[in-house]
Structures are given as structure tokens and as C-alpha cells.
Amino acid sequence: MRRLHSLDAWRSAQELSHAAYRITNSEKLSKHFALVDQIRRAAISIPANIAEGYALGSTAQFLRCLKISLGSTTELFTHLSLVHALRILPDSEVVQCLELCDRVISIVIGLIRKLMRQGH
Numbered sequence: 001m002r003r004l005h006s007l008d009a010w011r012s013a014q015e016l017s018h019a020a021y022r023i024t025n026s027e028k029l030s031k032h033f034a035l036v037d038q039i040r041r042a043a044i045s046i047p048a049n050i051a052e053g054y055a056l057g058s059t060a061q062f063l064r065c066l067k068i069s070l071g072s073t074t075e076l077f078t079h080l081s082l083v084h085a086l087r088i089l090p091d092s093e094v095v096q097c098l099e100l101c102d103r104v105i106s107i108v109i110g111l112i113r114k115l116m117r118q119g120h
Helices: 010-025 032-057 059-085 091-119
Strands: none
Touching: 010 032, 010 059, 010 091, 032 059, 059 091
16 A cells, blocks of 8 residues: 555645645635634645545545545635635735646545446
């Protein structure tokens, strides 16, 4: 079994969580307390759930946690889309995070499909 840090889904999720968490430190976003909290919670949940599922050792448990991670990624995408639409932060900062969300969504969906095929 490979080590967690070699898993592309986890590495990409870590990158996304770092980027999303960084933008919540922006002074412009800081007055939107609830939104900052939601962004942070969703962002840290993504790699944490991948790691948890990976560590649990069964394909069924890993799939369950990957689906939770996928849900958190789409939640984060929604929060960031709102930040973008309201022009709270510069486009460049938000667009980078939105693109990372898309990347993580694609990777996690691909991993889910692969694991589901192997299970049948």
C-alpha cells in the first residue's frame, strides 16, 4: 500500500486547502465572518477526509470518505463562487482556488470511479 503523501488526490486537496485558507486571511474577506468560517471548514475537511478514508483500510470506508471529501470540495467551490460573484477579492486570487477545486473534484471523482470498478 502506498503512503498517503504519494496519493495525488490528497496532495491536490492539501494544495487547495492551503490556498483557500490563505485567502481567508485577506482583510477584505475578514469582515465576512460566516463566509470565512465556512470556507475554512470546507477547505480543511477535504484532505482530512481523504486521509481518514485512506487510513481506515477498506475500500468501502475509503469510498465513503472520498464522497464526503467531494461534497466538501463542491461546498468550497460554492463559497468561493460567491466571493467571486460579489467581487470581495481580486479575481486572480479566487480564480486560482476555483481552478484548484475543479482539479480536486476531477481527481476525486476519477479515484471513486476507479475504486468502484475494482470492487465489482
